[in-house]
Amino acid sequence: MTDRIVEAVFKCSLCGETAATVTLIPLDASHADVLQPGVATLVIADFIGRSREQVGGEREEPLRAALEEKNAAALYELERLWAPFYCPRCRQAYCIHHWTVVPNFDDEFPGFYDSSIGTCPQGHRRKVDD
Numbered sequence: 502m503t504d505r506i507v508e509a510v511f512k513c514s515l516c517g518e519t520a521a522t523v524t525l526i527p528l529d530a531s532h533a534d535v536l537q538p539g540v541a542t543l544v545i546a547d548f549i550g551r552s553r554e555q556v557g558g559e560r561e562e563p564l565r566a567a568l569e570e571k572n573a574a575a576l577y578e579l580e581r582l583w584a585p586f587y588c589p590r591c592r593q594a595y596c597i598h599h600w601t602v603v604p605n606f607d608d609e610f611p612g613f614y615d616s617s618i619g620t621c622p623q624g625h626r627r628k629v630d631d
């Protein structure tokens with residue numbers, strides 16, 4: 502049996518715009534975004550650019566469940582950077598326009614991008630990109 506592709510669109514709790522579109526492509530799907538045949542791929546789009554990563558087999562089922570429920574908190578619990586749009590302290594999703602994202606540069610190698618720190622509309626800070 503072939504698992505189907507699950508796409509979850511998370512909305513900003515303030516403006517209703519799309520905060521992110523998160524798509525799980527099962528390991529046996531043929532799809533242009535698949536990184537490696539035989540490994541499930543997660544695509545996170547519409548927040549900061551578009552990122553893809555491989556998902557290990559044991560994480561695929563809980564990830565699928567979180568996306569089917571559109572449960573940003575569960576997604577965040579699985580892997581924080583899979584839900585960069587979610588503030589765990591507000592327990593809300595926000596779109597990129599409502600986050601203030603500041604790039605963080607490596608201390609030892611000035612000029613090298615390290616990660617991004619986001620501040621939610623309520624002033625909570627978290628890492629949103631790495």
Ligand SMILES: [Zn+2]
Binds near residue numbers: 588589624
């Ligand atoms: Zn917050």
Ligand SMILES: [Zn+2]
Binds near residue numbers: 513517596599
């Ligand atoms: Zn918004």
